[in-house]
Amino acid sequence: MPTAKVHRIPTASPDDVSGLAAAIASGAIAPEGILAIFGKTEGNGCVNDFSRGFAVAALQALLRSHLGDAADEVCLVMSGGTEGGMSPHLLVFEVAEADANGASPALAVGRAHTPDLPSEHLGRMGQVRSVAEGVRRAMEAAGITDAVDVHFVQVKCPLLTAARVREAEARGATTATSDTLKSMGLSRGASALGIALALGEIAEDALSDAAICADYGLWSGRASCSSGIELLGHEIVVLGMSKSWSGPLAIAHAVMADAIDVAPVREAIGKLGGAPGEDTIVLAKAEASRSGLIRGKRHTMLDDSDISSTRHARAFVAGALAGVVGHTEIYVSGGAEHQGPDGGGPVAVILQSLADCARVSLPE
Amino acid sequence: MPTAKVHRIPTASPDDVSGLAAAIASGAIAPEGILAIFGKTEGNGCVNDFSRGFAVAALQALLRSHLGDAADEVCLVMSGGTEGGMSPHLLVFEVAEADANGASPALAVGRAHTPDLPSEHLGRMGQVRSVAEGVRRAMEAAGITDAVDVHFVQVKCPLLTAARVREAEARGATTATSDTLKSMGLSRGASALGIALALGEIAEDALSDAAICADYGLWSGRASCSSGIELLGHEIVVLGMSKSWSGPLAIAHAVMADAIDVAPVREAIGKLGGAPGEDTIVLAKAEASRSGLIRGKRHTMLDDSDISSTRHARAFVAGALAGVVGHTEIYVSGGAEHQGPDGGGPVAVILQSLADCARVSLPE
């Protein structure tokens, strides 16, 4: 029976893979068991964030030295932006053989890649369906049959560059936007709706091209999407609870209703029978509410032409969450289109469960 | 017997005084009772933050229309920077005649102005002593005789511009720095040490020019200092508990040991017999730890050449505190040199006390 391990490894720079290399060298991590690596890198998390690509290049070089071409199977999801006090780090998801007496159900990890997305599908139903199909394959890979047992789906999705738009136009196709920054939002939004579709959170007939990044009443409570210049398809990682897996780790999720709504996060940790602490792994989305308000009070994130609202939101939500768990090695990524309600977002917590978590799922 | 009122008024822009004007028009605030106004304005909180001066100009125009020249006595302390989800607002401190049956001791407010500071004193012992003398006068004005009853001292202090440095040099004087941004830190640091001196937190013989912005083991647990281009002396406001005042409001303070250390803040609110909530007034300092670490984990605030570390820190600490009190109309100001330990800072909370707060002071 498989067991999932999650290794949290600090990094000194975007291309610092020394910690991972050491863990492999010491035998703490078996490279062939690595399914996915998430990372927070210290760029701006926006268009010209080269820290993500730099990290991916360094990780790929290391993985290839151990795995050869099989390294390409590892999902690498770097999220730029460690604003506020967030600490750059890697989360290495490894599958190993479980001890005989491990608890089950336990944290399960599944992954999938989708084919390259034609640029004209980005931000439209073509992308929604491509992601949904990928999520279903990743669930299958994780041995999760009931979508209610999925607690987090991370998707790395592409963006449009001027060159990609021109390439599409040269073929006679029309892209949803020619604005690179806007394309990042559309790609995340369509990916999130693809997750919601796969998890049954939203029915397909409620979705349309027009709803993407427009009708924000539609959202997934378990989606996390990051767009990056370094890929053309999607890399999808599903995290959930499965009876096919055993081990000490468990996962739960919460939905923050707004940027300071930390009570559901405390509650999710409590459901796992744990207390917030140094070992708690936190995966969250953050964004500035489009209403311009947080609990009725004006925020200024959307009117700041010096700092992108995504950077503001990551710093702020990271502060709220770090105040709960008491450490700063948390994964808060920005751009939460259709990922949780406007201004809020999904949060997943992973920890050594002390509770009987035969079914750890929060009503939303 | 006097009573202190604190009015929290949202603003729609730096020069928006419509809320205050309406409160005066309705009789909710008597202009002649206004002692001080603190404000969070939406600039960058750094050198070229004109939102502070714009707010001061608008407030002065309104106050003069009611008070004439006496308007100049009102301490106006605008703190730039509403990063993350902070909401721009004013805190109007008013003194009125108390009801006969008001509780006492209660929140007390005192203020003082110091003479214009020669530029060559900025960031040196000359500034420390000028501020200490002002704090003592403000305590006296507040009817506070024991420094242990002081819970927050807000100082607005000057900075050096290229022109001010040239003016000093033309007189043959040498300034502590010719770097405007650095002068803001030195001014805040010297002011904080002046507060610590006045409150007996640090003995005078432990202080020296060389220690200012160098020996960060020296700090005040109740100081909050903001530097601005719009004044040449200091405006000082002391907040504390006094038996000479009565009324429903009480104040306590806490010292955050680092940027995510919110437990002492919860504790301070508890000591006042209250629970965190919409009405809790929060005054706090935030800064990036010079160590580059938060609880042993690296942060990137000091290495970010795109966003000033003060902006990162305000966003992050505001998130942590807003997560506690559940609203975003909080006053978190940056630049905490000698104001709390490295990377942490003083926090004051004001609320309607439900506890017997004959002596509300936290051991540090």
Next chain:
Amino acid sequence: MPTAKVHRIPTASPDDVSGLAAAIASGAIAPEGILAIFGKTEGNGCVNDFSRGFAVAALQALLRSHLGDAADEVCLVMSGGTEGGMSPHLLVFEVAEADANGASPALAVGRAHTPDLPSEHLGRMGQVRSVAEGVRRAMEAAGITDAVDVHFVQVKCPLLTAARVREAEARGATTATSDTLKSMGLSRGASALGIALALGEIAEDALSDAAICADYGLWSGRASCSSGIELLGHEIVVLGMSKSWSGPLAIAHAVMADAIDVAPVREAIGKLGGAPGEDTIVLAKAEASRSGLIRGKRHTMLDDSDISSTRHARAFVAGALAGVVGHTEIYVSGGAEHQGPDGGGPVAVILQSLADCARVSLPE
């Protein structure tokens, strides 16, 4: 016969009106002759640029002290952003009685204000027509009958805020965008097309809602538009040559084909019979080319999420123009939608003419 004077006055901060006050006090400027004041202020020139409003407030207070309510007639067009080496300054346009022997035709100045624009007209034909009508009135005020004699039209136009969008939506109206930053571009674009319409550069039937900020093949070679939060209508100033005016000053214009196309500017100065120098007044627009290219080479302005492309473009074009005229007190404003060709822009130069400029107009 009227004569136009242009006074270039440096400022030490956005609210510094001391230079203008001194000029009025010395008699160098007669306040009742002031038609318009343009200014470069040191904000970011984007949404949260409060330096413009701060400057306007300070100028209005000064003008009111001299002119009373008539001060409201003076067009105040503050353009935020002195990136690169641009030097903050005011350009005061004054009309006076000409000497008997002044040269004619000469620089002429006319102005107009338009009514408040309904938010749903912003960025649409309603705004185009409102501006065109205002330009025609301003030409009439300047005594210019032939549009070929108009060399520069400055329009200050409004923007949409979240509040203004909500107000329109509450009335059942739909705005062209709900994105504040985008609204600034739409407002500038529609205003520029309004100028082009009034000057006969584009026929009305070539214009439509759909063309605004979409078909950039449509542009004016003499338009300069700045949007600001501080007004709801338009302030329009027309600069040109008129036989009804006399005096030493003359104006010409050029169209830069791209950001480094300074040859036409040299040529325009030459047509006026002058040489570039300290006294040359330069009014220009700058923007990043949407093609992502300058003379076939990639620029990175549109992909920079740390600095708005408008700030990049102003700094760069200001460098090119300052290299020509040899001083940095030049007025380069950003956001050149429909103002010159993509990536280029109109430039006007004013100087003491040594040439016979019976008709100073450049073929485009």
Next chain:
Amino acid sequence: MPTAKVHRIPTASPDDVSGLAAAIASGAIAPEGILAIFGKTEGNGCVNDFSRGFAVAALQALLRSHLGDAADEVCLVMSGGTEGGMSPHLLVFEVAEADANGASPALAVGRAHTPDLPSEHLGRMGQVRSVAEGVRRAMEAAGITDAVDVHFVQVKCPLLTAARVREAEARGATTATSDTLKSMGLSRGASALGIALALGEIAEDALSDAAICADYGLWSGRASCSSGIELLGHEIVVLGMSKSWSGPLAIAHAVMADAIDVAPVREAIGKLGGAPGEDTIVLAKAEASRSGLIRGKRHTMLDDSDISSTRHARAFVAGALAGVVGHTEIYVSGGAEHQGPDGGGPVAVILQSLADCARVSLPE
């Protein structure tokens, strides 16, 4: 006899080496002849600019695939920051065997590496001497015996990080600063003075620790220094004219007295017998004048807390220079401490010379 070739290759991203790879594949560049590669990359050019390291990693990987360990000899000097309209590109300096009938003297290229610099030497005379010694070796490698024939010296120098400061302090050593950003300036300044020492522009007894980044009356007219996190020693490239080399290319230099002083650049191009144009290679330094003035007029670069003054200065000076040569693929790097006079800087131009340049050196 050797001949120098300079290949200017556009890049699509920091790690884009496809152009160089294609040139090698086509035989246009022989990899074993590559002496140095300069590059403009699109980061912020400040502390957290990972675009430089990313470019270096990609270039090293390509060079190693052709050269093996000898790739480490190639000097890679990436300068971050393509503000304004600058276009990211590589300049590949190659040495080849000259045609028999090539002109001589001609452009000559020499290089040297220095040992790792102890952190406590950074910004002090230890660094000055280390660089001077390296420059002398690079001149020798270029076959230049008279310093007057050196027209440009590019040095890539290290910076201090918090970790490097701690490492030095752990050894009981004291660094010149603990501020990373400041260390970049000190390193560039000391390197520039090392160049001036080697070229005889300044005598050694005029130099001292105290003068570095303090006495800006001391400067080199031919130095260009960039600091980066990716190296611990120095990489030095000397460009000049040598009778030991032949070929069509020639180099001259100019010193801009301030940010808009382009006349000497035109003059230098003229001395080479050429006209500014598409093929002109420009290497320049830019910085904001510490005086806060350009030709007596205030600039705001040093007071802008949103954008580093180095970014402002690069955009502005690049505009001025691109206006002269008519293209944007120019190499303007920031941080010009002791590199030219305050606010100005050295500029080198390389082009196919039409003049008899037996001795192309400009009196300064």
